[in-house]
Amino acid sequence: MEHPAPPPHLIDAEALVLDEALQLLQQAGARLPHEAPKSVAWLQAVVDALCDLSSKDALTGLVNRRSFEMALAREVDRVARSGEAALLLVLDIDHFKAVNDTYGHGAGDLVIRAVARAIEQTVRPMDLVARVGGEEFAIILPNCASHVGLAVAERVRERVSEIGVEVTPGQMLNVTVSLGGAFAPQWVRSSPLLWTERADRQLYRAKAEGRNRACLEPQVDSLVSAEEKGMLFASLNLETQQDLP
Numbered sequence: 276m277e278h279p280a281p282p283p284h285l286i287d288a289e290a291l292v293l294d295e296a297l298q299l300l301q302q303a304g305a306r307l308p309h310e311a312p313k314s315v316a317w318l319q320a321v322v323d324a325l326c327d328l329s330s331k332d333a334l335t336g337l338v339n340r341r342s343f344e345m346a347l348a349r350e351v352d353r354v355a356r357s358g359e360a361a362l363l364l365v366l367d368i369d370h371f372k373a374v375n376d377t378y379g380h381g382a383g384d385l386v387i388r389a390v391a392r393a394i395e396q397t398v399r400p401m402d403l404v405a406r407v408g409g410e411e412f413a414i415i416l417p418n419c420a421s422h423v424g425l426a427v428a429e430r431v432r433e434r435v436s437e438i439g440v441e442v443t444p445g446q447m448l449n450v451t452v453s454l455g456g457a458f459a460p461q462w463v464r465s466s467p468l469l470w471t472e473r474a475d476r477q478l479y480r481a482k483a484e485g486r487n488r489a490c491l492e493p494q495v496d497s498l499v500s501a502e503e504k505g506m507l508f509a510s511l512n513l514e515t516q517q518d519l520p
């Protein structure tokens with residue numbers, strides 16, 4: 276049946292070919308919208324589901340590596356402009372290969388999910404928790420004062436060690452994580468790669484020192500005065516204005 280042509284400023288929803296997108300969502304186990312097909316609400320729900328699919332990790336629902344890298348780049352930029360302390364924590368489940376080898380991959384997946392939930396419950400809503408690899412997670416903690424960094428990392432470590440995961444009926448398993456952390460250099464434009472490398476080095480240290488521990492790079496508090504911060508803001512604003520056409 277021919278559909279009447281829509282007014283020129285509107286999209287003809289009937290002309291959209293969405294078969295592949297819908298198939299992708301179905302395969303990923305995403306819930307398809309209940310609204311009337313091709314209504315505005317339905318199209319919005321499809322777009323939202325596709326956004327989720329490209330930015331979230333399917334196993335845990337956490338932010339995936341790609342979104343994490345974009346968020347980290349934004350945070351580097353924000354810290355350089357605001358001078359606020361921000362902490363990056365990287366976490367790795369200890370001896371995870373043994374979990375898979377002993378209880379199977381399915382049980383390993385349950386452990387990854389449980390660790391993800393435990394991390395999420397321990398940090399603030401403004402903190403970004405990501406699954407960046409198989410049994411590796413990362414947390415960006417904006418506006419995190421240097422003197423509380425280790426306490427936050429310790430709280431996450433402790434919370435994970437407390438959870439029990441039922442890996443086979445009636446059998447509870449406890450796992451631990453090692454954490455590494457580094458603060459973004461305040462008032463200095465660093466790079467996401469350098470920041471991650473510094474946090475990673477601390478994670479290797481935590482593993483080498485026996486696991487189930489948190490190691491943070493020592494942080495020197497910024498000695499920039501309020502007046503100097505004002506001058507820096509002024510010069511940054513000037514730069515931005517000069518960039519304008």
Ligand SMILES: Nc1nc2c(ncn2[C@@H]2O[C@H](COP(=O)(O)OP(=O)(O)OP(=O)(O)O)[C@@H](O)[C@H]2O)c(=O)[nH]1
Pocket residue numbers: 334367368369370371372373375379380381382383384387408409410482486
């Ligand atoms: N179940 C499950 N396992 C995964 C997934 N991704 C990666 N792995 C497994 O995670 C394990 C990681 O093991 P290793 O890198 O050797 O590290 P580890 O055993 O945790 O040892 P340490 O990190 O040194 O404490 C490997 O066996 C991977 O196969 C996943 O999505 N699900």
